[in-house]
Amino acid sequence: MLLTKKSDQELxxxxxxxxEDGIKGLLERYKSKIYTSIYLKIKDEFLAEDIFQETFIKVIHTLKEGRYNEEGKFLPWVMRIAHNMIIDHFRKEKRAPQMVAAEGFDIFEVLDVADENVETTLIKEQRDVDLRKLIQKLPDDQKEVLIMRHFCDMSFKEIADITEVSINTALGRMRYALSNLRKMLAGNHLVLQTG
Incomplete structure (x- = not known):
């Protein structure tokens, strides 16, 4: 059976x-979601890579020690570990996370897109930059729920478990985040178009 067809528990x-292909399969399956979640919270590429690696080292140690018991809930479990690693990092640093939006765009991404013209690509890139800036202005609790929901495709139950709040609180934070984003969009005269 191909690794991609196996469940998390089978891997x-x-x-x-x-x-070793078991852990490689899990890493391939979830690395994008986990790394993106870390990066969007701390906005530092190198630090995000370090925390991502530390997260998977902890995952491997926990698995080898036989302490993993979240059957069927591998991704939320790893996301909770990553979340705690971020908190631990900033506790050690005794400072709040610097949430700074990445500016500009990568010209090579523009050149690689064959189906889209340069103007459409630049508009999308600018829209993404503008949206990231606005998301960074949200209160941390709202930003966290928005990132987990939209960038990591997590359910509200998974978000509630990771952030240790009720599902209703997670839903409320999401409502406030979207409401605040709409107000900021209107205030900045921005329109988010899909293409």
Whole structure:
């Protein structure tokens, strides 16, 4: 059976029985969501990579020690570990996270897009930059829920579990985040078009 067709639990079992492809399969399956979640919270590429690696080192140690018992909930479990790693990092640094939006765009991304013209691509890039700036202005609790929901495709139950609040609180934070974003968009005369 191909690794992509196996469940998280099957890949974990393969890894625990000595097949390194099990952990590689899990890493490939979730690296984008986990890294994106970390990066969007701290806005530092190198620090995000470090925390991502530390997160997976902790995942591997926990699996090898037989302490993983979140059957069927691998991604929320790893996201909670990543969340705690970020908090631990900033506690050690004794400072608040610097949430600074990335500016500009990568010209090579523009050149790689064959189906879109340069103008459309530049408009999308600017829209994304503008949206990231506005998201960074949200209160941390609202920003966190928005990032987990829209960038990491997590359910409100998973978000509530990771942030240790009720589902209603997570839903409320999302409502406030979207309401605040709408107000900021109107205030900045920005329109987010899909293309």
């Amino acid at each position: 974990i079992q393969e890894y625990l029985h000595g097949n």
